[in-house]
Amino acid sequence: MTLPSPASSAAPGTTTVREAVLALLRAFDMTTIFGNPGSTELPLFLDFPDDFRYVLGLHEGVAVGMADGYAQARRNASFINLHSAAGVGNAMGNIFTAYKNRTPLVITAGQQSRSILPYDPFLHSAQATELPKPYVKWSCEPARAQDVPLAIARGYYIAMQPPCGPVLISVPADDWAQPCEPVAARQVGKQLRPDPAVMVEIARALDAARRPAFVIGAGIDRDGAWNDVVELAERHQAAAWVAPMSGRCGFPEDHPQFAGFLPAIREKIVSLLAGYDCIFVIGAPAFTYHVEGFGPHVPPGAALLQLTDDPQVAAWAPVGTAAVGSIGLGVRELLALTEPPRRAPPPARAPAPRAEPSAPMSTAYVLQTLAEVRDAGSVVVEEAPSARPVMHRYLPMLRSETFYTMCSGGLGYSMPAAVGVALARPQAKVIGLIGDGSSMYSIQALWSAAQLKLPITFIILNNRRYAALREFAPTFGFKPEDALAGTDLPDLDFVSLARGHGCQAVRVSDPASLRDALREALASPVPILVDVEIS
Numbered sequence: 001m002t003l004p005s006p007a008s009s010a011a012p013g014t015t016t017v018r019e020a021v022l023a024l025l026r027a028f029d030m031t032t033i034f035g036n037p038g039s040t041e042l043p044l045f046l047d048f049p050d051d052f053r054y055v056l057g058l059h060e061g062v063a064v065g066m067a068d069g070y071a072q073a074r075r076n077a078s079f080i081n082l083h084s085a086a087g088v089g090n091a092m093g094n095i096f097t098a099y100k101n102r103t104p105l106v107i108t109a110g111q112q113s114r115s116i117l118p119y120d121p122f123l124h125s126a127q128a129t130e131l132p133k134p135y136v137k138w139s140c141e142p143a144r145a146q147d148v149p150l151a152i153a154r155g156y157y158i159a160m161q162p163p164c165g166p167v168l169i170s171v172p173a174d175d176w177a178q179p180c181e182p183v184a185a186r187q188v189g190k191q192l193r194p195d196p197a198v199m200v201e202i203a204r205a206l207d208a209a210r211r212p213a214f215v216i217g218a219g220i221d222r223d224g225a226w227n228d229v230v231e232l233a234e235r236h237q238a239a240a241w242v243a244p245m246s247g248r249c250g251f252p253e254d255h256p257q258f259a260g261f262l263p264a265i266r267e268k269i270v271s272l273l274a275g276y277d278c279i280f281v282i283g284a285p286a287f288t289y290h291v292e293g294f295g296p297h298v299p300p301g302a303a304l305l306q307l308t309d310d311p312q313v314a315a316w317a318p319v320g321t322a323a324v325g326s327i328g329l330g331v332r333e334l335l336a337l338t339e340p341p342r343r344a345p346p347p348a349r350a351p352a353p354r355a356e357p358s359a360p361m362s363t364a365y366v367l368q369t370l371a372e373v374r375d376a377g378s379v380v381v382e383e384a385p386s387a388r389p390v391m392h393r394y395l396p397m398l399r400s401e402t403f404y405t406m407c408s409g410g411l412g413y414s415m416p417a418a419v420g421v422a423l424a425r426p427q428a429k430v431i432g433l434i435g436d437g438s439s440m441y442s443i444q445a446l447w448s449a450a451q452l453k454l455p456i457t458f459i460i461l462n463n464r465r466y467a468a469l470r471e472f473a474p475t476f477g478f479k480p481e482d483a484l485a486g487t488d489l490p491d492l493d494f495v496s497l498a499r500g501h502g503c504q505a506v507r508v509s510d511p512a513s514l515r516d517a518l519r520e521a522l523a524s525p526v527p528i529l530v531d532v533e534i535s
Helices: 017-027 039-045 060-074 085-101 114-119 145-160 196-208 218-222 226-236 266-272 311-316 327-337 363-373 385-394 414-424 445-452 467-476 494-500 511-522
Strands: 032-035 053-056 078-082 105-111 138-140 166-172 212-216 239-242 258-261 278-282 303-308 321-324 379-383 430-435 457-462 504-508 528-533
Touching: 017 039, 017 145, 032 060, 039 078, 039 105, 053 060, 053 445, 060 078, 060 085, 060 105, 060 414, 060 445, 078 085, 085 105, 085 166, 105 145, 138 145, 145 166, 196 278, 196 303, 196 321, 196 327, 212 226, 218 226, 218 327, 226 327, 258 385, 303 311, 303 327, 311 321, 363 385, 363 457, 363 511, 379 385, 379 414, 385 430, 414 430, 414 445, 457 494, 457 511, 494 504, 494 528, 504 511, 511 528
Parallel strands: 032 053, 032 078, 078 105, 105 166, 138 166, 212 239, 212 278, 239 258, 278 303, 303 321, 379 430, 430 457, 457 528, 504 528
Antiparallel strands: none
């Protein structure tokens, strides 16, 4: 007896798992597949349809980063196809970031054929569903090949349900050619209304406040609530602070009520919010901390209110009243419920002092110049941790959906995410603002940008070190004169690295040439890297 090959095991005229999954992906508007394929993934691509696009990343982390940026910019889940255990392992840094970013991703991981799994074959994943945990919302290796389409459909609905996030389905290589029943896409709601009684309580507290403050989180832009939050802040004359470590913008940073950015330090948060009697945290945790802190979480006498789409965030908040549900629905409900008395506007934020040219250039001068030459609608995808406080002062974000970074603190996200955002928004100018150390975690993304001919401007802030670590060292008792091992990055040639990946590049060390170099790069119809030497 001759067994049929995996590629031909379905009878003529029947639907295969591959065909059923591709039909589902069409129905979900997920016809772009991100990945870095291995042998166990190849059966998915037999007779690959013309209406699908495969976006190759030269590393699994790059593939996930691109998919994350693409999903966030489109507000729909991305589909990723990874190699089995080793490939998922390579991707885990950006899977973790997607989990923290609340990005919906449907990840399929290859698995060896079912018939040889009992023999621990080469390249199999022994515990495929456990490997990505706890940083996926759900993971599954279906018990039968016929259940693969149902698992992918379930994964999509789970990924899209707030709080959004990644899911993973492990698919044995011989499943794709098996016969199955087609699975129809269903309409599954994605917005949950916050508890009306809690919203009334929040509305009354806002109306009764003498001096309210809003703390703005990434959930606002994720849920399309930017304009509604601005309207609510204006109605209440509330000062608008950005939550610590926020991965998105949620309020125009040139607005007269914009107050600034909260650090991830308990005592400093309390100090900056002193004098406010009502603190309303919208679409963010209350609060994200980076170092150990002591004392109260909010100023004495201040009420803490929270609107979040994540019940876990509401559960661990140390104090206050929390409503759980859609940010957009909740804010619009508050607009209908609140009628505050007339209040004086909050004091205006002091402008940043003018940065002057120097040799080498300061980060402030570079970002001030970029702010002056870029279009306000351009999209900044940033991963330059040591430059972020300076960016907050000198490169304001003015419009919705114009800023992305990682909420996780893990490096290697933003360079490929810039590629994904540019794929999703071909009419927008995308700027990848990346530190020299950060860029080396995912430099291969330049190749994907070049192959796709995306007009991205990558700006490398090159200070030849992991500057964020040097700045953080005093927290742990280091003195300025102390040596700090493993933080210097000499001899990285970003112009050569870019050209080696097929991307144009230029180095800028003279402040007199910076403005023209940035203008030319922003006008480029193809990807270009600008290596800026800074102090």
